[in-house]
Amino acid sequence: MQNVKCECGHDNPHGTILCELCGRALTEKAKEEKLYDMRYEGSARRSQTYNKSIIDKIWNFFSSVKVGIWIILLTLISASLGTILPQEFYLPNNVDPSVYYEDVYGTFGKWYYIIGFYDLYNSAWFIALIAALGVSLVIASLDRAIPLYRALKKQRVDRHESFLKKQRLFAETDKIPDETELQRVREQLKKKRYKIREENGALFAEKGRFSRWGPYVNHVGLIIFLIGSMLRSVDGLYIDELLWIREGETLQVPSTKGEYYIKNEKFTVETYEKEDKAGVFNEALERVGTVVKNYQTDAVLYRDENNKLPGAKPQLSELEKDDIQVNQPMKFDQFAVYQTSYQKDEMKAMQFALTNKATGREMGELTVDLFEQQDSYDLGSGYKVELLGFYPDFDGFSKEGEPKSKSPLPNNPAFLFNMMSPEHPDGEVSFVEIQNTMEPLGETDYKMTFKSLETRDVSALTIRKDLTLPILGLGGIIFMAGVIQGSYWNHRRIWIQKKNGRFYAAGHTNKNWHGLKKELDFVFKGASIPAPEDQIEENKK
């Protein structure tokens, strides 16, 4: 492509609107404008220059801020739709979403499920939107940053009058000020920390140029953040496991390939008491009831020294002891162990007595460990109880009349006992569930009487490894640095020059015109040179 030659002799890249050196308008359109569009210094941007190939078209599509804004708005609206009803991952684990939404929220819930909004944030189209946002960010930034960098680097002190005239803040006069007056202006400019350059009677003061890179820096930060969040699906970078661990239990830490073991020595829940903090919370406690103050797992972490030896028994050596609380995870290696939840008083064992119904005499007691049942329990003197069936989470009977268990967790244990006694050496069958006994094969002479229940607390720990965090952190820091750089500093420029017996002054800033105007008032205070005035406000009057 051909370069554009300006009257001043400079060769500008094809597509340039304002000459990089002197600022003369190079296109007909720019010549006619009342005020120049200074946003990208009239530099040659790829998207404004080429529109032939399919690549040009894609480039132009994504580099358009209009498209970018649409993507942002679509993301925003989609995100809000996901908050109308709870997302699938917030539902209780034992429910089936395909019926839950309709059950609880009626027709609206049914449609919410059918459209797929119940898992909106993991849906392909939502992820595609975020990806489009990323692509748009990259392309739009490249399209502008490079030409802008060129233009700002090249700009000359001495600009053509037409360039000054078409700045928003502008003044001209034929009273040429003397050197002492100019010297004063220079000093005032220095007080305001402007960098001053001068060339044949033209003065150019500039500050805060680096703030122009703010948007690009923050976009880079965003992209790093987006890439970081996509890396989560890469194997090994991200682990998220939930471990239910009972008091006294030692379990393998999941996803550590058997290297680590963790023991729950003790689990505690504390609630606020009336006397706490000299009773300042009494009113609140009265209104809402109990409030949990703390729950924690006193944990011990072990390493299996035999982990690398195939077939060897684990040999555990203690690594650390920690009380894991909410907000205070235990850390080891690249893992963190969080206290997430708990279940108080999980049933552990049940005690029964074999009882003669007629006399009420107890022939002996037995304890069924809900986690480790025996096949039979011998009570001596010819009395024996066999456990024919155990249903930890009893959930009614199947069509064939078989008892069913919903899960392996002892939430609602039920037992099928065979009670053997001298009178009935083959036994009598009794089905026992909490608060209910059935005799499926006919009436029995003996029964199992419930005596007592042993419980313990179960703690839920989340095991988490997230190696993407440093990347996300880096993205976040760069993003913040970029927004601050672009928001709390402004790029301000002031041109002052004598030319052909006239005196010109102009000012430009990328934002915060009020600040620049105040600064100009300060710089030109007391001088015979008029401070540049706002041509936009002039036009309005």
Place this chain on the structure above:
Amino acid sequence: MGLASLSSSLLYTAFVLYLVATFFFGGAIRDKRSQSSVSGWAKVGFVVTIIGFITHVGYFITRWVAADHAPVSNLFEFIVAFGMMLVGAFILIYSIYRVSILGLFTMPVVVLIIAYASMFPRELSPLIPALQSDWLYIHVTTAALGEAILSISFVAGLIYLIKAIDQTKVGKKTFWLEFVLYSLISVISFVIVTTSFNFINYEATFTWVDSNDQQLEETYSIPALVGPNQGELQTDNRFTPIVDTPALVNAKKLNTLVWSLGIGLALYGLCRLVLRKRIGSALKPVVKNVSLDLVDEISYRSVIIGFPVFTLGALIFAMIWAQIAWTRFWGWDPKEVWALITFLFYAAFLHLRLSKGWHGEKSAWLAVIGFAIIMFNLIAVNLVIAGLHSYA
């Protein structure tokens, strides 16, 4: 207990001082002599505001000491803290631009916010384990400050709209401006309704049936126009509901909303009758001397200043804390999502302004919408959409 009641008195003092400041800023508008420089009225108003702010901060500190945790742990505390940040943000922006009209519009909003907050349970509440962290105050105060600075943009935008909208042409613009003002009046109405029935100790208990077919009790403290699902009135001589709601809807909150909007409408109608014109039109003389370009810039500047603070507090600090307390930095919890929406909205605002040239009126409307989103997240998400954050 001494400290807690001192704290309440300080808040009450701040509330009164903000009211006083409003009148002084109002006086500044009427002061015809000083169009160019800051009038004496405005100066006094600003000083009173600063004293109010100091007492407000005093409330915050004493309450913090009394409860031994930052007072940002329930809806009352959070809204009051937001009000404090709003005054802080106003002081910041006012020191840059010295436009007294900004005070005249901001201070009533602050007064309204504190009054609104006081309608919620005010007792000191203990912290649940998830909230026991220094990140509580780091995250919440920064987020609230960011939201407050962004809200100044709304105030400036509102002033812009009142001045710029042509009241001789009835249309969408006049309608929506009236709608915004009506919304503010509804907040007043909410405060009036709640305090009045509180004052006469109104109580009506219902039994009702929830979506799991469980029978529960609910006590209304204002007459039930909207009753709960299959509600049965248990108290004698109380108003019987006109309609029942489905089990999923929180009938008590809906009832309060209906009352607030209804009485709000009545108040609005009354204002129209007295003024004999639209409120927007009645406010026009107040903003007569305002420079549109200046308030436009104030509005934009507040966004520019507030956006980074908001991002830091409501997203970055939030993510750090969520990683520590909830094991993951992001979980698509409704409050998180709405913080993201706010962030995206203001990002869109900045891009529109930058490249589509959305200055002036369009930008002012955007500032109004942004404030609506912030309020939605501050209040509605806690009250309506349940999630991890709905601790209020």
